[in-house]
Amino acid sequence: MPDARFNEERFPPAPEIDRRVALPRGRAIGMLLILVVPVLALAGVFGESWERAAAESPNVSAQVEFPTRFRYKMLNSITASVTNRSARPIDTIVVRLDSSYALRFSTVVFTPAAERAYEAPLTDVPPGETRLMVIEIQGERYGRHTGRLHIESTNGDTLAIPIQTVIFP
Secondary structure (H helix, E strand, O other), rough: OOOOOOOOOOOOOOOOOOOOOOOOHHHHHHHHHHHHHHHHHHHOOOOOOOEEEEEEOOEEEEEEEEEEEEEEEEEEEEEEEEEEOOOOOOEEEEEEEEEHOOOOEEEEEOOOOOOOEEEEEEEEEEOEEEEEEEEEEOOOOOOOEEEEEEEEEEOOOOOEEEEEEEEOO
């Protein structure tokens, strides 16, 4: 029976080859993306975020907090704090969301309740008092959505606060 051990005389050693990784440009970019996306996700780039904006006129001021990023079908809210800065009561302050912005969401619910589409009143606001308006929204369409939150009082003051939200898949 022949010897099963390796015989160097019969089989010469393998040639020396320089070892190196060779990736085509497309694969190298793909590998980089595969590594970068999870790092960005951990850093919060694809998570939820909010922004605050404010506006004021001689008789009315408003501070608005709105989501700038969130995911498809998630619920989130726009919160507006509206203050009567005048020395007299204001009969009605109407908070209105642009319909072009609101139509990008599947659910738009005002608290206090809306009387007309995307518009709700704050009534009998005494001097110096702040009222809260919450608008609950549910992401329906992917992409960047821009609009304005309009605040109008019966004494003629008008505020328009720009809002922008990105919906991720």
